[in-house]
Amino acid sequence: MSSTSKFGHLPLSSTGPLECALKGTVLLKHQYFNKGSAFTPDERRDFELSGLLPPRVQTLDQQVQRAYEQYSARPDDLAKNTFLTSLKEQNNVLYFRLLHDHLPEMFNVVYTPTEGDAIQNYSRLFRQPEGIFLNIHDVDRVHHDLSLWGLADDVDYIVVTDGEEILGIGDQGCGGILISIAKLALTTICAGIHPNRVLPVVLDCGTDNEKLLNDPLYLGLREKRVRGKQYDDFVDTFIKAVRELYPKAYLHFEDFGLGNARRLLNKYRPQIPCFNDDVQGTGCVTLAAIFAGLHVTKQKLEDVRLVIFGAGTAGVGIADQVRDAIATERGISKEEAAKQIWLIDKPGILASDTDNTTDAQRPYLKSEDEWKGKGRDLMTVVQQVKPNILIGTSTVPRSFTKEIVQEMASHVDRPIILPLSNPTRLHEAVPADLLEWTNGKALVATGSPFKPVKGPWGENGKELEIEIAECNNSVVFPGIGLGSILSRAKLLTDKMLVAAVNGVVEMSPALRDDTVPLLPGVDVVRDVSVSVARKVIQAAVEEGVAIEEGIPEVEADLDEWIREQMWNPVYRPLKFVNKEGASREAKGEMRVVGSVEGRKPE
Numbered sequence: 001m002s003s004t005s006k007f008g009h010l011p012l013s014s015t016g017p018l019e020c021a022l023k024g025t026v027l028l029k030h031q032y033f034n035k036g037s038a039f040t041p042d043e044r045r046d047f048e049l050s051g052l053l054p055p056r057v058q059t060l061d062q063q064v065q066r067a068y069e070q071y072s073a074r075p076d077d078l079a080k081n082t083f084l085t086s087l088k089e090q091n092n093v094l095y096f097r098l099l100h101d102h103l104p105e106m107f108n109v110v111y112t113p114t115e116g117d118a119i120q121n122y123s124r125l126f127r128q129p130e131g132i133f134l135n136i137h138d139v140d141r142v143h144h145d146l147s148l149w150g151l152a153d154d155v156d157y158i159v160v161t162d163g164e165e166i167l168g169i170g171d172q173g174c175g176g177i178l179i180s181i182a183k184l185a186l187t188t189i190c191a192g193i194h195p196n197r198v199l200p201v202v203l204d205c206g207t208d209n210e211k212l213l214n215d216p217l218y219l220g221l222r223e224k225r226v227r228g229k230q231y232d233d234f235v236d237t238f239i240k241a242v243r244e245l246y247p248k249a250y251l252h253f254e255d256f257g258l259g260n261a262r263r264l265l266n267k268y269r270p271q272i273p274c275f276n277d278d279v280q281g282t283g284c285v286t287l288a289a290i291f292a293g294l295h296v297t298k299q300k301l302e303d304v305r306l307v308i309f310g311a312g313t314a315g316v317g318i319a320d321q322v323r324d325a326i327a328t329e330r331g332i333s334k335e336e337a338a339k340q341i342w343l344i345d346k347p348g349i350l351a352s353d354t355d356n357t358t359d360a361q362r363p364y365l366k367s368e369d370e371w372k373g374k375g376r377d378l379m380t381v382v383q384q385v386k387p388n389i390l391i392g393t394s395t396v397p398r399s400f401t402k403e404i405v406q407e408m409a410s411h412v413d414r415p416i417i418l419p420l421s422n423p424t425r426l427h428e429a430v431p432a433d434l435l436e437w438t439n440g441k442a443l444v445a446t447g448s449p450f451k452p453v454k455g456p457w458g459e460n461g462k463e464l465e466i467e468i469a470e471c472n473n474s475v476v477f478p479g480i481g482l483g484s485i486l487s488r489a490k491l492l493t494d495k496m497l498v499a500a501v502n503g504v505v506e507m508s509p510a511l512r513d514d515t516v517p518l519l520p521g522v523d524v525v526r527d528v529s530v531s532v533a534r535k536v537i538q539a540a541v542e543e544g545v546a547i548e549e550g551i552p553e554v555e556a557d558l559d560e561w562i563r564e565q566m567w568n569p570v571y572r573p574l575k576f577v578n579k580e581g582a583s584r585e586a587k588g589e590m591r592v593v594g595s596v597e598g599r600k601p602e
């Protein structure tokens, strides 16, 4: 039962007994309340479960042990991913506890790269729907369909995608729902966001993926993507419905295509608390990695000479975050700061004479005179620019060749090289090669996880194992979301994003020891999220956008206030309440009771 905390408020995630109006088989099939073999003897009696379960009562730890054995017996990562999806549908606490206890091992199975395989196979692996599917041809029903999820107060965090540019594997149509689900699972496991107060959404606008269009089992709209005004009206209707139904919710855009990602962010950012993970999340985590790298190389932002290969949603998102940091740090204009960044896309270096550049790329165009008569390919740019940082967001595998990397390393002692394209097979270079080509000098972080690399790189050729940081927006988006939700920020401002970067940098192992990774790993992810959330909340208060009252000012209290509201995967004793008497004591649990009872939308 929830109660006010020492801070005099009702925490977002509560502890103590959990009210439940369900019994028998309905309860056993309910992912939020189900405990399986861990129902206590009293609960078995009170909730009509005694004949429905084998007699032995087990602990959560024993269940985790069994689930881990079952997981380990699955032959490959996709089968492991499918197993975990089923487990989540059966028992939320067990699923999140298993993940919690084995996170470093399972992270790449529930997230990139394996989740990408699951998304590509969505219509083949489909067993049970999860989330909300909105149909562009049913725009009149958007409000109604969204309302089926629950009542106004019940949603804190929404992830929405239109499935056009998923995790580096392109257009996946309605299978994109799985990226919304996966990102939300990470908000829970990494930042303790209540799993029952989140909402995954896919906007089904069709797909341009021929394979899906020709697949008779494809579950989404089998037609080409609808674009233009009809698309914009659909998104607008969705946003309006979100504001009406879930006025407190924070909206996370994920994996929209290049033509829409930034455009939608720019449109809605001044109106609602929203965030684009590919633009802003990637920008924040990469800036944090750069700060850590510069700390190791003993350089400052004024020393940055950054080349970004692949100037799409993520690439320009990174450029903006770095440019703004340089401008603030050096006290110069954004135009001046942009001179330290070079963008390369399919036509080569982007210059004033390059055709079809986007509004977002324009601030970074170089003068055509500067590049007249010169090659515009990556090798020439590296030769001319002599960058100390090279980032890949191109989806072009192996594009950072030995020659290019060695050219870069011939100008700087410790090149910072971040191949960020996902999934693993699309990385611009793999860490083992980067380290070998630079004799262990490169400071590397990657978009997907890689195993540590062994090599003779120590003093006098001593064998050393170098850990590789994962530079993925997953390091930062859960904490940004947590901070925004807890402060009930009405907008997500630039200063809150800068604060989030600082929250990650403070946790970077490389700040204390320059032989270790640039970014914190998943083993400390909850601490990272607290650090990020704290900074985000403080910035929201300073900016005057925090609505929540009573946010503690003292840092230690603020940390406690944050941690107290994070959801933990533990079983809570169930307390039976009559359906009529079911109160909303434990904030957030009512959606479950409501949906099972068939609560009508208001």
Ligand SMILES: NC(=O)C1=CN([C@@H]2O[C@H](COP(=O)(O)OP(=O)(O)OC[C@H]3O[C@@H](n4cnc5c(N)ncnc54)[C@H](O)[C@@H]3O)[C@@H](O)[C@H]2O)C=CC1
Binding pocket: 165, 166, 167, 168, 169, 257, 258, 277, 278, 282, 309, 310, 311, 312, 313, 314, 315, 344, 345, 346, 347, 392, 393, 394, 395, 396, 420, 421, 422, 423, 426, 446, 447, 448, 471, 472, 473, 474
């Ligand atoms: N590590 C992380 O946290 C993140 C990684 N990513 C990854 O970054 C990659 C790009 O994602 P988005 O920016 O969303 O896609 P996008 O499609 O918006 O951008 C890709 C860009 O690369 C360019 N490109 C393609 N071929 C090229 C070539 N041969 N030479 C130069 N440029 C070329 C494209 O024209 C486009 O501008 C994906 O693999 C994605 O998974 C994206 C977001 C976060």
Ligand SMILES: CC(=O)C(=O)O
Binding pocket: 112, 166, 167, 168, 255, 277, 278, 422, 472, 473, 474
């Ligand atoms: C990590 C991520 O958001 C992406 O690859 O799209």
Ligand SMILES: [Mg+2]
Binding pocket: 167, 254, 255, 277, 278
């Ligand atoms: Mg993404």
